Amino acid sequence: MKTPTSNKTVLALAIAIGVIVVRLIPHPVNCTPIGALSLFAGSVLSPFWAAITLLSALFLGDCFCGFHSTIPFVYGSFLIALFFGNALKTKTSYLRLLFASLSSSLTFFFITNFGSWLTSGMYSHTLNGLLKAYLYAIPFYQSSADQVGSLLGATLFSDLFFTMALFSLFFGIVALRNATPQEQN
Numbered sequence: 001m002k003t004p005t006s007n008k009t010v011l012a013l014a015i016a017i018g019v020i021v022v023r024l025i026p027h028p029v030n031c032t033p034i035g036a037l038s039l040f041a042g043s044v045l046s047p048f049w050a051a052i053t054l055l056s057a058l059f060l061g062d063c064f065c066g067f068h069s070t071i072p073f074v075y076g077s078f079l080i081a082l083f084f085g086n087a088l089k090t091k092t093s094y095l096r097l098l099f100a101s102l103s104s105s106l107t108f109f110f111i112t113n114f115g116s117w118l119t120s121g122m123y124s125h126t127l128n129g130l131l132k133a134y135l136y137a138i139p140f141y142q143s144s145a146d147q148v149g150s151l152l153g154a155t156l157f158s159d160l161f162f163t164m165a166l167f168s169l170f171f172g173i174v175a176l177r178n179a180t181p182q183e184q185n
Contacts, residue, residue, distance in 0.1 A: 007177070008044060008174060009044075009045065009046075009049065011170065011173060011174070012040070012041070012044045012045055012053075012170065013045075013049075013053065015040070015166060015169060015170060016037060016040075016041060016053045016057065019033045019034070019036070019037045019057060019162075019166070020056070020057045020060055020061065023057065023061045024060075024061060024064055024065075028154060028158075029154060030154040030155040030158065031154050031155075031157075031158035032061075032158065032162075033158070033162035033165075033166065034054075034057060034058065034061070034078060035078070035081060035101070035104050035105060035108060035155070035158075035159040035162070035163070036101070036159055036161075036162030036163040036165070036166050037053070037054060037057055037162075037166070038054055038078045038079075038081030038082055038084075038085060038104060039081055039082075039084055039085035039088065039097070039100050039101065039104055039163055039166075039167075040085060040163070040166040040167060040170065041053045041054050041082060041085060042081065042082035042083065042084065042085020042086045042088070042089075043085040043086065043088040043089055043092065043167075044089075044170060047082070047086070050082050050085070050086075051079065051082060054078055054079065054082060055075065055079075058074070058075055058078065069115075069119040069120065070112055070115040070116055070119060070120075072115070073111050073112045073114065073115025073116075074108075074112055074115070076111060077107055077108040077111040077112055078108070080104075080107055080111070081104040081107060081108070084100045084103050084104050084107075085100065087100065088100055092167065092171070094164070097163055097164060097167055098160065100163070101156075101159045101160045101163040101164075102156065102159075102160070104159060105155050105156050105159045105160075108155070109137065109155070110134075113133050113134050113137040114130070114133070116133055116137070117129060117130050117133035117134075
C-alpha cells in the first residue's frame with residue numbers, strides 16, 4: 001500500500017508531466033507554466049525531485065524550442081523560484097501564492113535580462129547599458145491585446161494563472177481523495 005506522501009508525489013509528478021506537454025503546445029510569447037511549475041515543485045516535492053522535475057521540463061522544452069546563450073540565466077532564475085516554492089511548504093494561501101508568483105516573475109525578468117545584457121553584445125557593459133537592457137525588455141514583459149489582453153503583462157498574468165491552476169488542481173485532488181473512503185487491508 002502506498003503512503004499518502006508517495007501518492008502526493010506521484011500526483012505532483014503527473015501534474016509536472018502535464019506542464020511539460022503544455023509548454024510544447026504553441027502558446028503566446030512568455031505564456032508558459034514553467035514559472036508556476038517552479039513554485040509548485042518547490043512546494044510539494046523534495047528539493048531533489050523538485051530540481052530534477054524542473055530541469056527536465058526546461059531541457060525537454062528547449063530540445064524542441066531551441067537553445068540560446070541565456071539558458072544558464074533562465075534555468076538559474078527558475079531554480080531560485082524553487083526556493084520561493086519551498087517557502088510555501090509550511091503554509092499555502094492565495095495571498096502567499098500571489099506574492100510568490102510575482103516574486104518569481106520579477107526574479108525571472110531581472111536575471112534573464114541581466115543575462116541578455118551580459119551575453120548578447122547588444123548593450124555596452126556599463127550601468128547605462130544594463131538599464132537600457134531592462135528598459136528594452138519591458139515590451140516583452142507586457143501584454144498585448146492579441147496575447148492575453150491583461151494590463152498585468154503576459155508573463156505576470158500567465159505565471160499567476162498557472163500558479164493558481166496548478167496549486168488548486170493539486171490540493172483539490174488531494175482533498176477529494178481524502179474525502180473518499182479508502183480501501184483498507
